[in-house]
Amino acid sequence: EAGVTQFPSHSVIEKGQTVTLRCDPISGHDNLYWYRRVMGKEIKFLLHFVKESKQDESGMPNNRFLAERTGGTYSTLKVQPAELEDSGVYFCASSQEGVGGYTFGSGTRLTVV
Amino acid sequence: GQNIDQPTEMTATEGAIVQINCTYQTSGFNGLFWYQQHAGEAPTFLSYNVLDGLEEKGRFSSFLSRSKGYSYLLLKELQMKDSASYLCAVRAPYSSASKIIFGSGTRLSIRP
Numbered sequence: 001e002a003g004v005t006q007f008p009s010h011s012v013i014e015k016g017q018t019v020t021l022r023c024d025p026i027s028g029h030d031n032l033y034w035y036r037r038v039m040g041k042e043i044k045f046l047l048h049f050v051k052e053s054k055q056d057e058s059g060m061p062n063n064r065f066l067a068e069r070t071g072g073t074y075s076t077l078k079v080q081p082a083e084l085e086d087s088g089v090y091f092c093a094s095s096q097e098g099v100g101g102y103t104f105g106s107g108t109r110l111t112v113v
Numbered sequence: 114g115q116n117i118d119q120p121t122e123m124t125a126t127e128g129a130i131v132q133i134n135c136t137y138q139t140s141g142f143n144g145l146f147w148y149q150q151h152a153g154e155a156p157t158f159l160s161y162n163v164l165d166g167l168e169e170k171g172r173f174s175s176f177l178s179r180s181k182g183y184s185y186l187l188l189k190e191l192q193m194k195d196s197a198s199y200l201c202a203v204r205a206p207y208s209s210a211s212k213i214i215f216g217s218g219t220r221l222s223i224r225p
Binding site: 042044056059091103 | 117146148153154155156157158161200208209210211212213214215216217218
């Protein structure tokens with residue numbers, strides 16, 4: 001089966017600009033998660049979708065971050081306006097409840113300059 | 114609160130055995146995961162423990178003691194390709210699809 005796909009793999013933007021990251025989960029996985037790894041720190045949870053609903057958004061850092069999952073398939077994470085501290089690697093993961101582990105995508109490396 | 118501790122770095126020799134420890138203090142427990150992550154790649158699922166004891170999967174084994182808040186990942190017959198970061202993660206308690214919370218990871222270097 002196809003894995004979790006993230007696009008783009010890299011993005012370099014200027015402070016104040018907008019960036020949209022996309023995640024395509026494994027087909028049939030209702031659960032979709034966004035995580036972020038800032039340089040030198042642990043991978044931190046951002047939010048969790050069950051189908052199109054936000055189950056847990058306790059990790060979203062502030063209102064500059066907006067995540068959507070229209071139709072319960074792919075998800076987007078928009079950062080607007082981007083700040084320098086938003087730089088890092090953004091990972092998406094998906095899972096099927098009660099089955100196995102969480103499958104991660106290769107991440108989007110975001111650099112804000 | 115959530116606190117997951119593991120050593121920052123470890124070094125081991127090809128062909129040997131290494132044990133990576135993880136201790137956790139979390140508000141609720143719903144399973145512990147180990148992931149492997151090579152530089153620039155996605156974390157890859159290695160193992161899952163929810164009950165006390167040892168889970169073996171090929172060269173890799175994982176142990177859990179819930180009463181001690183302790184787990185370890187045991188890697189046998191080390192190969193150069195095992196050089197990677199190993200991430201311990203605990204699942205939040207509210208469901209079997211809850212978020213998982215990661216430790217900072219242990220960077221394992223294998224020398225010939």
